[in-house]
Amino acid sequence: MVQVNKYEGKTKEEALDAALNDLNVDSSLIYCKYEEQKAKLFKGKKVLLEVIKKEDIISYIKEYINTLATNMNIEIHSEIKESDDVINVMLVSDNNPILIGKEGRTLNALQILLRQAVSMIVGQNVKINVDASNYKAKKVHHLEIEIKKIAKQVLRSGVEAKLDPMNSYDRRIVHSVVSNFEDLETESFGETPNRYVVIRKK
Numbered sequence: 001m002v003q004v005n006k007y008e009g010k011t012k013e014e015a016l017d018a019a020l021n022d023l024n025v026d027s028s029l030i031y032c033k034y035e036e037q038k039a040k041l042f043k044g045k046k047v048l049l050e051v052i053k054k055e056d057i058i059s060y061i062k063e064y065i066n067t068l069a070t071n072m073n074i075e076i077h078s079e080i081k082e083s084d085d086v087i088n089v090m091l092v093s094d095n096n097p098i099l100i101g102k103e104g105r106t107l108n109a110l111q112i113l114l115r116q117a118v119s120m121i122v123g124q125n126v127k128i129n130v131d132a133s134n135y136k137a138k139k140v141h142h143l144e145i146e147i148k149k150i151a152k153q154v155l156r157s158g159v160e161a162k163l164d165p166m167n168s169y170d171r172r173i174v175h176s177v178v179s180n181f182e183d184l185e186t187e188s189f190g191e192t193p194n195r196y197v198v199i200r201k202k
Contacts, residue, residue, distance in 0.1 A: 002059075003052070003056055005050070007022070007048075007051065010047065011047060012034055012049070015048070025053065029055070030054060031053075032050070036048075057087070057126070064117065072098065072099075074095045075094045076093045076099065077091070078090065078091050086127040089114070089128060089131070091130065093132060096132055100135050104135060107131070115127075147173070151177070151178050155181065155183060162196060163198070165195060166196065166197065168195075171195065183201055184200065186198065
């Protein structure tokens with residue numbers, strides 16, 4: 001169960017100071033949700049603050065994954081770290097193909113479910129990245145290598161390359177890789193899920 005700590009003050013700063021002093025934590029280690037209460041007759045406004053420790057959210061994610069592992073009847077170990085406002089969840093399983101799914105779909109579905117569950121608790125969007133046995137990192141590496149090859153072919157031949165439809169994350173990688181080639185540019189076309197990228201000479 002995630003503990004929600006409640007505080008109040010005349011300003012956001014006052015409410016936050018009260019929370020930090022009480023919990024004895026740095027502001028980077030908590031999630032805050034503010035609500036400004038309208039003033040009643042002869043009384044000034046009041047700011048209500050709900051605070052959740054990031055360590056409690058990490059514990060919640062661990063429990064979520066343990067429940068998932070039980071329901072899927074597979075063993076899953078998790079390593080969870082928070083940095084730069086992103087919670088990185090690395091999973092290691094005795095049955096990675098089931099956990100990852102075809103083209104990483106099961107992994108992506110788990111990431112979406114976790115984001116929604118945590119964001120509802122915290123009251124704001126929380127960035128969560130879920131990977132299993134470095135599947136996504138390896139996939140990104142292979143994609144970058146492939147895009148560099150295609151970019152060099154476009155440079156040599158002058159013929160534009162139309163790539164297969166990709167999700168928004170992979171398209172961002174393509175744009176990023178090609179941006180390192182001064183004489184090339186990229187443009188996305190089509191509608192999701194058939195949106196694709198074209199690489200061409202400027």
